Amino acid sequence: MSADVRLENVWIKFGSFVAAREIELTIKGGEFFSFLGPSGCGKTTILRAVSGFLKPSEGNILIGGKDMAGIGPNRRPTALIFQNLALFPLMTVWENITFALEVKGVNATERRKKADELLELIALPGQGEKMVGELSGGQRQRVAIARALAAEPEVLLLDEPLSALDLKLRQHMRTELRSIQRRVGITFIYITHDQGEALTMSDNVAVMRDGVIEQVGDGTTIYDAPGSPFVASFVGENNLFRGTVESVDNGMATVTTTVGTLLAKTPVTASNPLKVGDTAYVFQRPESLRFAKPDNQINRIKATIVNEEFEGNFWQVYFEVPGSTKPVKMSMVNDGSSSERRRGEVVELVCEPELSVALAEGPLAAE
Amino acid sequence: MALYNYLKNFFTRNGVFLSVFLLGVVGFWIFFLIILPQIFMFDFSFRFNLPPAEQGGPNDVYTISHYKFLLFGSALSEDSYNVIDLTVFLRTIVTAVFVTLFDFIICYPIAYYLAQVAKGGWARLMVLSLIVPFWVNEILRAFAFRIIFGSNGVINDALMAMGIVDDPYPFIRENIALYAGLGYAFVLLMIFPLYNAVESLDKNQIEAARDLGSPWWRIHWRVVMPFAKPGISSGCTMVFMLSAGALAAPQILGGPSSLWFTQIIYQWFNTGGNWPRGSAYAIVLLITSIVFVLLVMKIFKVKLGEIAR
Numbered sequence A: 001m002s003a004d005v006r007l008e009n010v011w012i013k014f015g016s017f018v019a020a021r022e023i024e025l026t027i028k029g030g031e032f033f034s035f036l037g038p039s040g041c042g043k044t045t046i047l048r049a050v051s052g053f054l055k056p057s058e059g060n061i062l063i064g065g066k067d068m069a070g071i072g073p074n075r076r077p078t079a080l081i082f083q084n085l086a087l088f089p090l091m092t093v094w095e096n097i098t099f100a101l102e103v104k105g106v107n108a109t110e111r112r113k114k115a116d117e118l119l120e121l122i123a124l125p126g127q128g129e130k131m132v133g134e135l136s137g138g139q140r141q142r143v144a145i146a147r148a149l150a151a152e153p154e155v156l157l158l159d160e161p162l163s164a165l166d167l168k169l170r171q172h173m174r175t176e177l178r179s180i181q182r183r184v185g186i187t188f189i190y191i192t193h194d195q196g197e198a199l200t201m202s203d204n205v206a207v208m209r210d211g212v213i214e215q216v217g218d219g220t221t222i223y224d225a226p227g228s229p230f231v232a233s234f235v236g237e238n239n240l241f242r243g244t245v246e247s248v249d250n251g252m253a254t255v256t257t258t259v260g261t262l263l264a265k266t267p268v269t270a271s272n273p274l275k276v277g278d279t280a281y282v283f284q285r286p287e288s289l290r291f292a293k294p295d296n297q298i299n300r301i302k303a304t305i306v307n308e309e310f311e312g313n314f315w316q317v318y319f320e321v322p323g324s325t326k327p328v329k330m331s332m333v334n335d336g337s338s339s340e341r342r343r344g345e346v347v348e349l350v351c352e353p354e355l356s357v358a359l360a361e362g363p364l365a366a367e
Numbered sequence B: 001m002a003l004y005n006y007l008k009n010f011f012t013r014n015g016v017f018l019s020v021f022l023l024g025v026v027g028f029w030i031f032f033l034i035i036l037p038q039i040f041m042f043d044f045s046f047r048f049n050l051p052p053a054e055q056g057g058p059n060d061v062y063t064i065s066h067y068k069f070l071l072f073g074s075a076l077s078e079d080s081y082n083v084i085d086l087t088v089f090l091r092t093i094v095t096a097v098f099v100t101l102f103d104f105i106i107c108y109p110i111a112y113y114l115a116q117v118a119k120g121g122w123a124r125l126m127v128l129s130l131i132v133p134f135w136v137n138e139i140l141r142a143f144a145f146r147i148i149f150g151s152n153g154v155i156n157d158a159l160m161a162m163g164i165v166d167d168p169y170p171f172i173r174e175n176i177a178l179y180a181g182l183g184y185a186f187v188l189l190m191i192f193p194l195y196n197a198v199e200s201l202d203k204n205q206i207e208a209a210r211d212l213g214s215p216w217w218r219i220h221w222r223v224v225m226p227f228a229k230p231g232i233s234s235g236c237t238m239v240f241m242l243s244a245g246a247l248a249a250p251q252i253l254g255g256p257s258s259l260w261f262t263q264i265i266y267q268w269f270n271t272g273g274n275w276p277r278g279s280a281y282a283i284v285l286l287i288t289s290i291v292f293v294l295l296v297m298k299i300f301k302v303k304l305g306e307i308a309r
């Protein structure tokens, strides 16, 4: 069973500090939903409010249509996986997993059976008798998931559960988590500061900054049509040029920037519409930049190659561009063309207007 | 060999001067203040109570008569067992167990509150208010309890004013003042080990248990107490030993009919002038206490090293 989660005008304050501001959000039942944002932006705070450990200063939280005000964490249809997992070190793996059943008064034989089922689900068969301390990081991770699932929650809340794992395992666990979510079919609310995790696993993502939700959308929308400079700079990489809007026409804006005049699309998701005369940013992703061909008429940028990094499948090429304080970065698929480029060579780059994004000036993500 | 390696390691880590100092002080402490007196007591307890002139003479031989006396009493008495002393001994042990349980029940919530719930200035104020009364001398504190629990004390005044009792309740004769005084005397010794143990528990574990639907009592039973077990055993054994061995509180707060085993020991040493018998009684109390500690450790499945943590 899965339930939808609604946050209606939720504010959470610690004294005079506002940790979450005017959160208005609907998470559909059975969806994999992520909160993405830098550390300290209020993600854990929102999760704790949904699980019932924190009372919102204002607003309502509804799970499955039911207002959760006054309902404690032990009586909500949610289960929380803590950032540090918080497994019980003095219990065996199977006792950990079936703690929620023990609470309900299920007898030991039945609990044991359920534990074995769940150990099967998380691919740790026969490890029930071990102590938690004897498991590896990845295994502990799975035990935490099983322990939460044993409570048969309608909503599973996950607070950066993969952050302690090494890169390989993290990538493996992404797939694993997504497949577990599909199998059990309940709502997952996932918190992360890692955009890769958010984009690969989620049906929908909310990007947060300083307690505010900047944009909600599916992964491609967030990536291709960012609604604010913060989202554009936090999710993925971007080259950024500042300038003044000359004209706005039919979803395209002409911006006179420090590196020349650029034509860029204005996403419908933008929180502030562009007007002529506004200060604006134009964002161009490294993978959208190419070497200009003779027939490219617009968005040409003159650049000098300063550095190249080889990443196997990709080349990262860095340019110095007059008018840009930071080096401009271009990612190219490795097609064996490396011998054609030299450091110090002056070239012309282009980024299609459709792949360039113009947004009204606003706060950016910290580097 | 292991000892040699350990010592070598110890010396290189702390330097020669500090090592010699530490080993010297600890060694002096253990040998002169703990082992040596106990050995003398032990030896004493197996000797006859002879006048100084005969000590070391031909009559100074080993005997178990003092232990026999504790069990069977004087040959002249009519009972086949030393009913008085044994009753006092048993009552002392049982009362000490209850004082320990009582302290645990009082102190566990306080320690939990201080360690996991209260924060900042409020907690510090609470700790201070727990400690400050102990700046007052133990004897004075005992007398203060006598005054509070006396027939004209505040408690009886309050009870009578509220109409709960008509006549002053004999708190002292019923030994309630004694239990309260003993319990109070050792609260800190219970609270601090409990606090230390509970404090190191990750708050997330408590929240995780709650999130999984656990009511508060199960959280304590399954998560907090198992984690705090070393602290619980440490506090319980300390309170038990000290209340079984207390002297001032029973002397001052005990009812007229109630003797504490330490008082009997004291009498043998002091007014009785029979040091060997006093030693024998003291050794019995000591061994009982040690057995109790080992028993508690066995029940709670904790090791000595954990208790000392």
Ligand SMILES: Nc1ncnc2c1ncn2[C@@H]1O[C@H](COP(=O)(O)OP(=O)(O)O)[C@@H](O)[C@H]1O
Pocket: A014, A017, A019, A037, A038, A039, A040, A041, A042, A043, A044, A045, A046
């Ligand atoms: N109990 C609290 N009291 C005061 N401030 C808090 C408390 N919990 C969190 N905060 C503050 O709220 C902000 C958001 O915290 P958090 O939700 O943990 O961030 P995130 O999980 O996104 O890293 C932080 O600035 C943090 O210092």
Ligand SMILES: [Mg+2]
Pocket: A040, A043, A044, A083, A159
């Ligand atoms: Mg967090």
